[in-house]
Amino acid sequence: RHMSVKATEVITALMKLGVMATVNQALDVDTAALVATDFGFEVEQAMHAELEVEALEAMEEEQGGEALPRPPVVTVMGHVDHGKTSILDAIRKTDVALGEAGGITQHIGAYHVQNAQGGGITFVDTPGHAAFTEMRSRGAQVTDIVVLVVAADDGVMEQTKEAIAHAKAAEVPIVVAVNKIDKPGADAERVRRELSDYGLIPEDWGGQTIYCETSAKKGLGIPELLESIQIQADILELKADPSRKARGVVIEAQLHKGRGPVATVLVQEGTLRPGDNFVAGMFSGRVRLLSNERGERVKAAGPAIPVEIQGLSGVPSAGDPFMVVTDEKMAKAVASARQLKARETELASASKVSLDNLFEKMAEQDMKELKVILRADVQGTLEAFGQAAENLSTDTIRVHVLHEGTGSITENDIHLASASNAIVIGFNVRPSVKVKELAGQEGVDVRAYDVIYHALEDIEKAMKGMLEPTF
Numbered sequence: 001r002h003m004s005v006k007a008t009e010v011i012t013a014l015m016k017l018g019v020m021a022t023v024n025q026a027l028d029v030d031t032a033a034l035v036a037t038d039f040g041f042e043v044e045q046a047m048h049a050e051l052e053v054e055a056l057e058a059m060e061e062e063q064g065g066e067a068l069p070r071p072p073v074v075t076v077m078g079h080v081d082h083g084k085t086s087i088l089d090a091i092r093k094t095d096v097a098l099g100e101a102g103g104i105t106q107h108i109g110a111y112h113v114q115n116a117q118g119g120g121i122t123f124v125d126t127p128g129h130a131a132f133t134e135m136r137s138r139g140a141q142v143t144d145i146v147v148l149v150v151a152a153d154d155g156v157m158e159q160t161k162e163a164i165a166h167a168k169a170a171e172v173p174i175v176v177a178v179n180k181i182d183k184p185g186a187d188a189e190r191v192r193r194e195l196s197d198y199g200l201i202p203e204d205w206g207g208q209t210i211y212c213e214t215s216a217k218k219g220l221g222i223p224e225l226l227e228s229i230q231i232q233a234d235i236l237e238l239k240a241d242p243s244r245k246a247r248g249v250v251i252e253a254q255l256h257k258g259r260g261p262v263a264t265v266l267v268q269e270g271t272l273r274p275g276d277n278f279v280a281g282m283f284s285g286r287v288r289l290l291s292n293e294r295g296e297r298v299k300a301a302g303p304a305i306p307v308e309i310q311g312l313s314g315v316p317s318a319g320d321p322f323m324v325v326t327d328e329k330m331a332k333a334v335a336s337a338r339q340l341k342a343r344e345t346e347l348a349s350a351s352k353v354s355l356d357n358l359f360e361k362m363a364e365q366d367m368k369e370l371k372v373i374l375r376a377d378v379q380g381t382l383e384a385f386g387q388a389a390e391n392l393s394t395d396t397i398r399v400h401v402l403h404e405g406t407g408s409i410t411e412n413d414i415h416l417a418s419a420s421n422a423i424v425i426g427f428n429v430r431p432s433v434k435v436k437e438l439a440g441q442e443g444v445d446v447r448a449y450d451v452i453y454h455a456l457e458d459i460e461k462a463m464k465g466m467l468e469p470t471f
């Protein structure tokens with residue numbers, strides 16, 4: 001295909017896809033090829049699709065039906081061995097629907113229980129804050145309520161504190177389950193006191209935190225825990241519009257032998273149905289089959305309902321956004337636009353730091369340190385440079401000499417620089433051809449100077465570029 005577009009057009013196209021590029025920025029061969037082959041067709045199509053999706057969403061926003069109450073989505077957190085898994089299992093057993101169907105539950109990453117009063121609660125059943133934080137780092141807020149499990153015989157431990165910090169950072173309310181109350185050393189009062197220090201003050205002490213006492217092992221306090229979650233949910237007044245096209249979050253996904261890529265999505269808005277065309281992260285698909293955590297086929301999944309779907313073009317990541325679109329063409333175009341964008345991001349972050357790109361790197365990756373590997377002909381130079389470089393450090397960035405030595409720049413220096421994203425500076429030593437080649441391959445910035453002053457000047461300039469962005 002002929003490539004007869006202006007640089008500015010390419011840049012405009014990239015910018016619309018959220019990729020920043022300037023005319024001066026040398027696009028590497030890969031990126032350039034990607035842009036060139038895709039430009040005439042896919043990029044335009046993808047951009048078009050993204051715009052269409054936006055228009056569609058705006059339209060839907062206007063026509064949107066009524067927001068109706070929806071079930072809460074709960075994540076169970078707490079210190080290891082305090083009983084998270086046991087509580088999730090105990091809750092599952094209380095599910096009335098499960099009683100009726102007599103089905104065997106399987107792990108799909110989340111499950112929904114229906115209690116006797118007719119209310120429903122969805123549990124994300126990958127306990128712990130790792131999954132919670134990973135999803136949040138991808139911009140997905142899935143959880144409405146955190147159930148913090150604290151063993152009554154053990155009290156507040158390291159991961160209890162971590163869980164509190166994560167829930168607070170996400171501004172998600174906490175319901176406390178004081179578990180293992182059947183154990184001889186159980187002291188629920190102590191747990192309340194300890195947690196009060198973290199702002200989780202019980203209601204009967206004038207606070208707002210709901211506490212429950214449970215024994216997952218003996219099945220005690222589980223209905224009360226569900227009731228407490230329901231009370232907390234009522235306070236939140238959770239709502240969603242089931243009449244829209246479905247959108248939500250991927251909870252987990254994997255490649256299944258025989259069934260191909262399979263993902264569990266949590267519907268957050270709208271209703272998902274078989275036949276729907278969708279985009280999940282960078283992949284597109286058409287819902288072939290919807291099934292619940294009991295392995296039963298379902299005809300539709302509304303807000304806060306987790307379902308397993310088949311019919312994806314690839315395996316998305318947990319936390320990826322999920323969205324139903326009008327047709328297959330659009331689904332594919334949006335997916336390819338996202339793939340292009342992801343590649344760009346990857347390429348941008350994979351490139352190493354140099355004095356030329358120092359400023360961008362600091363902004364882009366929140367870099368706080370310029371790491372330097374130092375080589376000089378004499379020891380005195382190393383010391384003098386080390387001192388002066390430290391003095392260059394500012395509040396925003398510190399110049400850190402990672403490694404230093406007399407003699408010529410070695411291949412090992414390059415490897416170390418490559419692995420730790422450092423630059424290499426040599427005084428009165430020149431890199432050999434071999435070392436230069438390796439540095440080129442690894443993308444390591446190697447600079448040779450005769451005088452300390454010149455090196456310091458260059459570093460300072462690079463930092464100034466960072467300190468005074470020119471917009």
Ligand code: GDP
Nearest residue numbers: 079080081082083084085086179180215216217
């Ligand atoms: P997790 O690491 O937080 O998921 O904890 P588990 O659910 O795996 O439980 C850790 C251990 O504590 C297991 O041996 C459970 O049988 C036990 N356990 C959990 N809940 C209770 C409880 O209420 N009472 C007693 N006595 N043991 C419990």
